[in-house]
Amino acid sequence: MARAGGKRSVETSGSPGSAQTRAALVEAAVATLREVGFAGASAREIAGRAGCNQALIFYHFGSVAKLHLAALDAVSATRNVRYQAMVEESENLGDLVRAARTVFDEDLDQGHVTVLVEMIAAAQFTPELRPEVAARIRPWRTFAADSVRDALAGSPAARLLPPEELAHAIVALYLGLEMLANLEGEREPALALFDRAGKVASLLDIFKRKKKS
């Protein structure tokens, strides 16, 4: 899958260890963004973690910024499968919120969202980064909207809160909660919020069930 064309900036035909070092660099870039943030994710720092030379970043990706974007793609991909699974295994809104709590906890542990937040904050003032990052964040909004639409189908709440609007709020809230949790070093307020939302969601589920029967 990573071999299918169109993404590589230099090589065209597959080469020996090329794919390996590319992968190592991307993984190292993710780890670096997560652990020392965007400001600390320099070419030298990333290459050091990848165990290879700094110059290779420019050979393989053309610039550090492009490697940063590749890192963003990588976490987006893994998050995507996780979120997708989360939605599929949830039967009602209450399930979904409880699953989301678990995923949020995981994301915090593994620093996935930190990478997003760092990239978004940095993209704000990096002209060539902004549209790229925006394009990589947008799918989350549509994904959230689809999930919400699905989970809210037949619920009275759907009229009060259109899925698209609610989805936007959810994505923003998720990012904001992550920022605050990392800043304060405590995630309890955020988790309590998920618990609270879970209770409200369960209430909505009951209304929905009553309506159906």
Place this chain on the structure above:
Amino acid sequence: MARAGGKRSVETSGSPGSAQTRAALVEAAVATLREVGFAGASAREIAGRAGCNQALIFYHFGSVAKLHLAALDAVSATRNVRYQAMVEESENLGDLVRAARTVFDEDLDQGHVTVLVEMIAAAQFTPELRPEVAARIRPWRTFAADSVRDALAGSPAARLLPPEELAHAIVALYLGLEMLANLEGEREPALALFDRAGKVASLLDIFKRKKKS
């Protein structure tokens, strides 16, 4: 007020143009953080905007980071009076949400929240900055909690959503909406959300009125 002691790092007694340049530097730091972000807010860049020399930053503040914090203090102060006024002039929840929409719009125009977001994102990985920024963000949570408690007093919603928890969500949401709005260059989704919240708030106000009569 800015003359009251304890804040200056070098001077102890007041000096000629000192206070002026200090103020100019703080204002320039705010503008720089707003316009080119944390990464671009270097000593040279800020000094250039303040129309004075780079070395003065170290003389007056000791380090660039401390000037950044002073900038954060400055926007916090102005935002505080604005938010306070907003809460005081609102009679019910619906009023409050509508006022918040206006303030959000202003904040976006003038980039106040951008400064917060940049500092929060940067503080994540700057050990000496993190506790300082955290201490400056915390008041917003308590302020929001107080306002929500006040506005929700006597409303049936207060039992479903405790003020402290709701306040945390509001602060996180505010930051997240700001990030997304700046990233995408469009604030409509966020404003639509405020409008939606306004309608729900008005409903709650009606319930509350009914209960009272």
Place this chain on the structure above:
DNA sequence: GTCTATACTTGGATAGAC
């Protein structure tokens, strides 16, 4: 208090050997 000059460090990026 403010400026000039400068020491020191780090980072992006390229050239060229292997």
Place this chain on the structure above:
DNA sequence: GTCTATCCAAGTATAGAC
């Protein structure tokens, strides 16, 4: 494809003249 060596730009911070 990978490494060494290097250039150049930009940043923090300090010393010392005014």
